[in-house]
Amino acid sequence: MEVNGIIINPQSGEADTDIPISISVAAINEGIDKVVEIDAICGDKSDRLTIVHEGLREVFTGYDERFITADGGTFNSIKDGL
Amino acid sequence: MAGTLKIGKFEVSPQSGAAGTHQIGHKLTEKHTGRNKYQKMVRASINNSDANATEILEISGLTPFLTLNTSQTEIAYNVTTATINGTSNASKFRVSSNVTLVTNTGYTVSGNEGTFTSGFGEQSSGNIAIKVQFAANNSQSSTSIPVKVDYWNGTSWAVSGTHTIIQSSADAGVTFNITPSTLSQFSKGGGKQTVTIESSVSYSIELQGDIETTWVTLSRNSGSAGTATLDITVAAQAVGAAARELNIKFKNNITGSVVGTLEVEQAKGEDYAISWASNTLTFTNDDVGSIKTNNLTANADWYLDEPQN
Numbered sequence: 001m002e003v004n005g006i007i008i009n010p011q012s013g014e015a016d017t018d019i020p021i022s023i024s025v026a027a028i029n030e031g032i033d034k035v036v037e038i039d040a041i042c043g044d045k046s047d048r049l050t051i052v053h054e055g056l057r058e059v060f061t062g063y064d065e066r067f068i069t070a071d072g073g074t075f076n077s078i079k080d081g082l
Numbered sequence: 083m084a085g086t087l088k089i090g091k092f093e094v095s096p097q098s099g100a101a102g103t104h105q106i107g108h109k110l111t112e113k114h115t116g117r118n119k120y121q122k123m124v125r126a127s128i129n130n131s132d133a134n135a136t137e138i139l140e141i142s143g144l145t146p147f148l149t150l151n152t153s154q155t156e157i158a159y160n161v162t163t164a165t166i167n168g169t170s171n172a173s174k175f176r177v178s179s180n181v182t183l184v185t186n187t188g189y190t191v192s193g194n195e196g197t198f199t200s201g202f203g204e205q206s207s208g209n210i211a212i213k214v215q216f217a218a219n220n221s222q223s224s225t226s227i228p229v230k231v232d233y234w235n236g237t238s239w240a241v242s243g244t245h246t247i248i249q250s251s252a253d254a255g256v257t258f259n260i261t262p263s264t265l266s267q268f269s270k271g272g273g274k275q276t277v278t279i280e281s282s283v284s285y286s287i288e289l290q291g292d293i294e295t296t297w298v299t300l301s302r303n304s305g306s307a308g309t310a311t312l313d314i315t316v317a318a319q320a321v322g323a324a325a326r327e328l329n330i331k332f333k334n335n336i337t338g339s340v341v342g343t344l345e346v347e348q349a350k351g352e353d354y355a356i357s358w359a360s361n362t363l364t365f366t367n368d369d370v371g372s373i374k375t376n377n378l379t380a381n382a383d384w385y386l387d388e389p390q391n
Contacts, residue, residue, distance in 0.1 A: 001087055001097065003388055004127060004134070012088045012385035015321070018359070018377040021386075026129050029367045041090075042384040043322045043354030049376065052364040 002026065006036045006051050029055040055079075088385045089122045092139050114141040115207035117171045117236070123390055146172040146203070148210070148233035148242040151293040155245065156331050158340045159219040159252045165327055165345075166212040166245045167292045170233060171203035175242070177214055178230035186213040187325045187350075209324050219249040224339065250339035257282040258332065258341040265314065268348040272297075272318040277344065280309045284335040287312065291328035298328060298346055305332075314344075319351030321382045356380040 001011040005026045013019055032055040039046045060077045085097035093109040106126075114120045120141045127134035148170035155164045163184065176195040177183050188210060189196040202208060212231065219225045227247040232239040259280045266275065284306045289295040301313035314330070325348060332342040359377040378384070 001386060002127065002129075003125065005129065008386060013380075013383070015380055015382050015384075017379045019379065020375045021378050022373045022375055023363055024371070024373045025365050025369055028370055029365075037389050039387050039389050040356050040358060040378055040380070040384055041387055042356035042380040042382050045354040045356050047357045048361065048389065049358050050362045052362065053369075054365065054367050056367045 003038065004034065004036050005029075006038075006053065008038060023051060025053050029053045030057070031055045032057050032059055087124070089124060089139070089387055090385070091120065091141070092122055092124075094124055108139060110141065114205075115144050115171055116203060116205035117143045117146045117173075118204040119143050120205065121390070123388065125388060144171060144207075146170075146233060146235045146240075147207075148172050148175055148231065150231060150243050150245050152291065153243070153245060154248055155290060155329065156248045156250070156333070156340045157329075157343050158331075159250050161249070161343050162218055163213060163215045164247045165291055165329070166214065166229065166231065167328070168210050168212070168231075168242070169207055170198070170210050171207035172233040172235070173198060173203060175210075175212065175231060175233045176239065177212065177232075178228070181214040181216045181227060181229050181247075184213045184215050186211050209326065211325075211327055214247075216247070216249075219251060222251055224248060224250045248340075250341070253283075253334055253337050253339050253341060255282075256334060256341060258285070258334075260332075260342050260344060265344060265346060268316040268346070270319040270349050270351050272316040272348070274313055274315045276311050276313050278309060278311050279305060279332070279342075281305060281332075281341070282307055283341070285341060286333045286335060288331050288333070289328055290331050292326070295328055297326065297348070298330075300330070304335075314346060316346065316348055319348060321352045322354045323351035325350040352381060354382055356384055 001008050007024045007026055009022050034053040036051045038049045056078060058079050086093050086095040087097040091110060091112050091114060093111055095107045122139045123136055125134050125136045148168060150166060150168040157164055174197045179194055183191050183194045183196055185191050189198050214229055216227055229245045231242040233242050261278045287300055287303045289298055297317045299315040327347040330344040331340050334341050357379050363374055363376055
């Protein structure tokens with residue numbers, strides 16, 4: 001399955017211990033950090049996995065200024081050191 | 083294009099594809115028996131972009147019901163409780179006032195009304211075991227106790243049916259003793275317990291109380307006058323299975339009266355369990371091509387899904 005650029009396999013299976021689930025990203029994240037949540041479900045129980053794909057940029061924060069914002073209403077800048 | 087996406091009770095195929103207009107198949111893989119609506123969201127997204135579209139797949143809730151598994155139970159004259167098994171997705175039920183409703187696993191009691199445990203029946207139907215109490219039969223003939231069972235259909239009481247408890251009379255001069263007189267509750271793993279039966283008459287042995295009795299095995303199904311043992315073997319419970327119970331009845335071969343009963347109870351199966359080895363996984367922005375493995379442990383069939391809320 002692919003959720004917001006995160007590829008996860010397999011997506012279902014049978015009872016077992018230490019079932020390896022492969023997780024990868026489809027492309028470089030040129031934007032800000034992206035968070036994808038996935039629930040593993042078994043009967044009436046579930047456990048949530050949070051996957052963070054760090055982005056190249058971070059939200060530019062400031063105040064008492066007027067900025068032209070990028071798409072989505074944010075004004076992003078490349079992170080320090082990248 | 084490839085792959086089938088499993089989302090709860092649905093399968094969606096294909097799971098991926100090239101640009102264009104495509105027909106996406108949707109399949110319901112199991113019946114929805116809960117009284118509430120079942121709903122899942124499917125998100126389609128374009129690689130390397132934020133563009134996506136969602137659809138909601140839903141199944142209406144099944145009209146509340148309560149079905150009794152059997153229409154009658156036979157018991158000995160001195161037995162004063164009986165369990166009526168069935169299946170339901172209702173929120174509550176009630177029994178007729180000629181018996182007393184007593185507490186059992188899965189519901190609470192208020193008068194002759196029982197309220198199932200919170201959440202029961204909302205997303206799936208489940209097995210129920212209604213326990214009722216009445217007086218011993220000290221008369222010279224057998225007696226029938228009709229127990230009418232109603233359930234709440236969401237707006238009013240509806241009739242499920244009547245389960246008749248047939249209480250034998252005491253057979254004069256007959257000796258029938260079971261030692262011990264009760265069984266310990268079997269664990270989820272099952273096992274074997276042995277009782278000794280002393281009888282002055284020949285008798286038959288039958289399982290009763292449920293439509294599904296294969297989980298109990300008896301070492302014999304009849305006996306002669308004298309003393310003999312009986313082995314009761316119970317199979318293991320499946321993961322997620324509810325507690326279960328049924329009765330063994332012993333009938334006098336000459337008069338047909340029930341001269342003894344034995345209740346078999348088994349604890350619920352292991353609770354469902356699932357867990358990630360690590361609940362957080364982080365990729366750097368250029369981690370393309372690297373595959374990270376996170377281990378999952380589950381004690382039954384499992385699937386992955388986007389959070390639905």
